Every structure is written in structure tokens, then in C-alpha cells.
Amino acid sequence: MKIEDVKAALEADKKYKAGKIREQNYKDIMDAATIVFAQHGFKGASMMAIANQAGLPKANIHYYFKSKSLLYAAVLEDTILQWNRSFDVTENDDPASVLETYIMSKVRLACEQPLPSKLFASEIIAGAPYLDEHIRTIMRKWYRHKVDVINSWIEQGKMQPVDAEHLIFMIWASSQHYGDFETQILKLLNKGEYDEADIVYIGRFVTEMILAGCGLTPSWKN
Amino acid sequence: MKIEDVKAALEADKKYKAGKIREQNYKDIMDAATIVFAQHGFKGASMMAIANQAGLPKANIHYYFKSKSLLYAAVLEDTILQWNRSFDVTENDDPASVLETYIMSKVRLACEQPLPSKLFASEIIAGAPYLDEHIRTIMRKWYRHKVDVINSWIEQGKMQPVDAEHLIFMIWASSQHYGDFETQILKLLNKGEYDEADIVYIGRFVTEMILAGCGLTPSWKN
DNA sequence: CAATAATCTGACCAACTGGTCAGACTATAT
DNA sequence: ATATAGTCTGACCAGTTGGTCAGATTATTG
Numbered sequence: 222m223k224i225e226d227v228k229a230a231l232e233a234d235k236k237y238k239a240g241k242i243r244e245q246n247y248k249d250i251m252d253a254a255t256i257v258f259a260q261h262g263f264k265g266a267s268m269m270a271i272a273n274q275a276g277l278p279k280a281n282i283h284y285y286f287k288s289k290s291l292l293y294a295a296v297l298e299d300t301i302l303q304w305n306r307s308f309d310v311t312e313n314d315d316p317a318s319v320l321e322t323y324i325m326s327k328v329r330l331a332c333e334q335p336l337p338s339k340l341f342a343s344e345i346i347a348g349a350p351y352l353d354e355h356i357r358t359i360m361r362k363w364y365r366h367k368v369d370v371i372n373s374w375i376e377q378g379k380m381q382p383v384d385a386e387h388l389i390f391m392i393w394a395s396s397q398h399y400g401d402f403e404t405q406i407l408k409l410l411n412k413g414e415y416d417e418a419d420i421v422y423i424g425r426f427v428t429e430m431i432l433a434g435c436g437l438t439p440s441w442k443n
Numbered sequence: 444m445k446i447e448d449v450k451a452a453l454e455a456d457k458k459y460k461a462g463k464i465r466e467q468n469y470k471d472i473m474d475a476a477t478i479v480f481a482q483h484g485f486k487g488a489s490m491m492a493i494a495n496q497a498g499l500p501k502a503n504i505h506y507y508f509k510s511k512s513l514l515y516a517a518v519l520e521d522t523i524l525q526w527n528r529s530f531d532v533t534e535n536d537d538p539a540s541v542l543e544t545y546i547m548s549k550v551r552l553a554c555e556q557p558l559p560s561k562l563f564a565s566e567i568i569a570g571a572p573y574l575d576e577h578i579r580t581i582m583r584k585w586y587r588h589k590v591d592v593i594n595s596w597i598e599q600g601k602m603q604p605v606d607a608e609h610l611i612f613m614i615w616a617s618s619q620h621y622g623d624f625e626t627q628i629l630k631l632l633n634k635g636e637y638d639e640a641d642i643v644y645i646g647r648f649v650t651e652m653i654l655a656g657c658g659l660t661p662s663w664k665n
Numbered sequence: 666c667a668a669t670a671a672t673c674t675g676a677c678c679a680a681c682t683g684g685t686c687a688g689a690c691t692a693t694a695t
Numbered sequence: 696a697t698a699t700a701g702t703c704t705g706a707c708c709a710g711t712t713g714g715t716c717a718g719a720t721t722a723t724t725g
Contacts, residue, residue: 243672260569264487268713280674280715289713339568342623346561347482349626356630364631387648390628391617398616401564401623404571406612408578409586426609430656465702490683502685502704511683 259339312373328424331400338400381436481561522559534595550646553622560622603658
């Protein structure tokens with residue numbers, strides 16, 4: 222290897238590392254903020270606590286995010302983006318398999334990543350001051366579409382007549398509960414954390430219960 | 444009416460009023476604290492905000508409650524007491540009617556008094572620092588007993604075999620959700636608040652769904 | 666190498682936090 | 696009427712809050 226190549230490699234490495242450091246700090250701050258905001262809500266979280274959690278000086282947090290509100294907004298947006306991935310569905314799909322997939326993934330997400338779930342819950346409990354518009358526009362549209370699809374399934378006789386609006390609420394409630402109330406549930410179950418077996422078991426339980434209410438059967442019971 | 448009687452009446456009235464004022468202030472503070480703690484959590488709530496909400500000087504709050512922690516503990520205890528009233532049940536009871544009654548009352552409580560539900564949720568999301576012992580002792584005992592009763596129902600063939608532990612979680616989740624996520628739900632339903640018809644409708648929906656999962660039928664479908 | 670731009674942070678600020686307390690006010694008892 | 700006990704609150708305190716900024720440090724460029 223020539224000297225020039227080593228130099229170039231070091232140069233590239235430096236640039237790479239520099240970029241990585243920024244990226245890493247940004248990510249560290251977001252992660253730390255998620256933890257603190259999820260645990261204490263927007264008002265209860267302090268920039269100092271976030272800085273300590275991230276292992277950075279407080280002023281450095283303000284270099285990346287001008288204000289607490291902007292950091293909170295960034296964390297919330299990130300959470301929302303990560304959340305609304307699945308459940309893309311049309312009226313031609315099979316209700317049982319769609320609902321099954323959605324519920325299983327929601328339960329898994331709640332168990333494996335309870336923090337975003339708790340963050341969202343905190344925001345809603347506080348009256349959704351930051352998500353007010355998001356709920357009334359984007360989420361509402363998403364929600365209405367899903368309700369329409371479910372109702373078309375009912376019209377097609379693919380499932381029993383069930384209130385689609387509250388069916389969705391029930392899916393959200395019974396899956397997110399495992400994230401939001403993780404502390405309570407683990408204490409009552411006398412467990413330290415959810416393991417893979419728990420996640421599958423819970424996912425199947427919730428799926429079976431809700432599908433039964435719709436007159437449907439999950440794939441593993443066929 | 445004799446003069447003496449008037450005097451006595453005034454005396455009694457004064458005492459009554461004095462007692463009433465104390466009682467009223469205490470209640471006002473508790474109500475105000477419930478609102479603020481439920482909305483912002485323990486750390487996020489400020490004594491000043493509670494004082495303003497109660498319409499009293501801040502120092503007066505500290506006359507009734509020595510510290511923020513003690514006020515929080517009092518509000519939490521009050522909420523817990525008010526919550527665990529119903530669901531006293533034995534293995535000789537009828538599953539369908541017991542579950543139906545419990546679910547309906549939980550949904551009604553969540554819709555009519557969402558604040559205690561939100562307060563409890565905030566505490567759990569924050570990691571249950573104040574309720575840790577309560578959950579591991581009192582709530583745990585309550586929970587285990589209910590699990591045993593449900594399992595005995597299953598052994599007696601009174602209902603389909605269903606995981607009793609997660610059945611209880613599901614009941615809690617799908618009822619409390621209407622209190623904790625009130626803001627989101629009302630926005631999506633485009634409603635200002637739950638009315639009596641909503642409460643009955645939601646209660647019946649949740650009851651039907653969960654009973655169906657247990658192979659049971661609610662009373663209104665017989 | 667120098668110059669320029671990006672990144673970092675200790676020290677600071679006004680506003681707010683939970684909490685205290687002396688003294689004012691009010692009610693009851695004698 | 697006076698004394699006693701209970702109730703109330705403005706003013707204050709030390710510590711924390713979100714946020715700023717000058718200047719140090721580091722990286723990039725020409």
C-alpha cells in the first residue's frame with residue numbers, strides 16, 4: 222500500500238468519522254430525549270436530564286436542537302413515522318390475515334419498543350397539544366380509510382358486522398397497553414421483561430380474541 | 444323561634460361553614476391536583492399550577508399538604524380507592540354476567556371520569572415509582588384472585604379456555620383506553636365529549652367483543 | 666501553511682421550582 | 696372582652712429551569 226493511499230484512507234476515515242460523530246450525537250440525543258420525554262412527558266422532562274442521558278453537555282444539545290419544543294417535535298415526528306408503517310390494505314384483501322398481521326406487528330412493536338408507545342401516550346394524555354393537527358388530518362384520514370375498508374369487508378360478508386371505528390380502537394388499546402403499562406404488567410406477571418415467547422404468545426392471544434369478536438379465525442387455527 | 448335558638452343556629456351554622464370551608468378547600472385542592480397531575484404527570488405538574496387551578500394562594504396548598512409528594516400520594520390513594528370498588532366475585536358466579544357488569548362499569552368510569560384513569564396511566568408510564576409496592580402487594584393479590592376465579596370457571600366448563608391473566612389485561616386496556624386516549628378518540632370520532640348513548644354503546648361493544656372471545660353471550664343478546 | 670467554517674462548551678441569565686415562615690386574620694372558648 | 700387555637704398568605708429562599716453566547720476547539724478548504 223502506497224503512502225498516498227494511506228493518506229487518502231486516513232482522510233476518508235476522518236471525514237467518515239466526523240460525519241459519523243455528528244450522526245451519532247444526533248442519534249444519541251434523539252434516543253436520550255425519547256427516554257426522558259417518554260418517562261416524564263414534555264413538561265416533566267428537563268434538558269439537563271436529556272443531556273446527562275445522552276452523555277453530552279447541555280449546551281451541546283442546544284447546538285443540535287434550538288429549543289426543547291423543537292427537540293420534542295423531532296422526537297414525536299420520528300416516532301410517528303416509525304409507527305405508521307404497516308396496515309396498507311385494500312378491500313380486496315382477506316380480513317383475517319390483514320388483521321392478524323397488523324395486530325401481531327402492533328403487539329411486537331409495543332413489547333420490543335415500549336418507549337415510542339409511552340411517548341405517544343404521554344402526549345395524548347397531556348391533551349395532544351403538539352399532535353392536535355396531525356390527529357385531525359393525517360391520522361384521521363388513515364383512520365377513515367381503514368374504517369371504510371373494514372365496512373366493505375362486512376358488506377361483502379367477509380366478516381361479521383362489527384363497529385369498525387371501535388374495532389380499531391380496541392386493536393390499538395389492547396396492543397399499546399403492553400407498551401404503555403409495561404411496568405404494571407411485568408410486575409403482575411412477575412417478569413423482568415418480555416421475551417420472544419411472550420411476544421408471540423401475547424400477539425396470538427390478542428389476535429384470537431379480537432378475530433373471534435369478528436367471527437374470524439387466525440391462520441394458525443386453520 | 445326563640446333568640447337562643449337563633450343564636451344556637453348561627454353557632455351551628457358558623458361551625459358548619461368553618462368545617463365546610465376546610466372540607467371545600469381540601470376537596471378543591473385534591474380536584475385541582477388531580478387535573479394538573481393527570482395532565483402533566485408528577486414532575487411536570489407545578490404547585491403553582493395546582494394553586495391557580497384551585498383558586499388559592501400557593502402557600503395555602505402547603506398548609507393543607509406539606510409537600511408535593513404528599514399531595515400526589517393523597518391524590519393517587521384517593522384514585523385507587525375509588526377505582527377498586529366492583530368486581531367482587533366468586534367461582535360460583537356466572538362468568539357472563541360478572542364480566543359484563545365489570546366491563547360496563549369500567550367503560551363508564553373511564554368515559555365519565557377520565558382524569559383518575561389518566562393520572563394512573565401517567566404514574567405507570569413514569570415507571571410506577573409511587574405505586575410500586577401497591578402493585579406488587581394489593582393489586583397483585585386482587586389480580587391473582589381474579590385469575591383463579593376465571594380459571595375455575597374454565598375448569599367448570601362455564602366458559603371457553605382463555606388465558607385469564609391476559610383476559611384481565613385486555614379488559615383493562617380496552618376500557619381505560621377510552622379515558623386515557625379520550626383526546627385522540629374524540630378527535631377521530633369528531634365529537635366534543637362522550638354522551639350517555641356513547642357510554643352505553645361503547646360498553647356494549649367492548650363487552651360483546653370480549654365475551655365473544657370467551658365463548659360467552661351478553662345478557663342483552665339472550 | 667493559513668484561513669475559513671463547523672462544532673463544542675463553561676459560564677452566565679432571567680424565570681420558575683418546591684418549600685418556609687413570620688405575622689395577619691378568623692373563630693372558638695372562657 | 697380576652698386568650699387561645701386554627702387558618703391563611705405575602706414575601707422570601709436556595710436550587711433548577713430553558714436558553715444564550717463568547718470564545719475555545721476541531722475540521723475543511725484553498
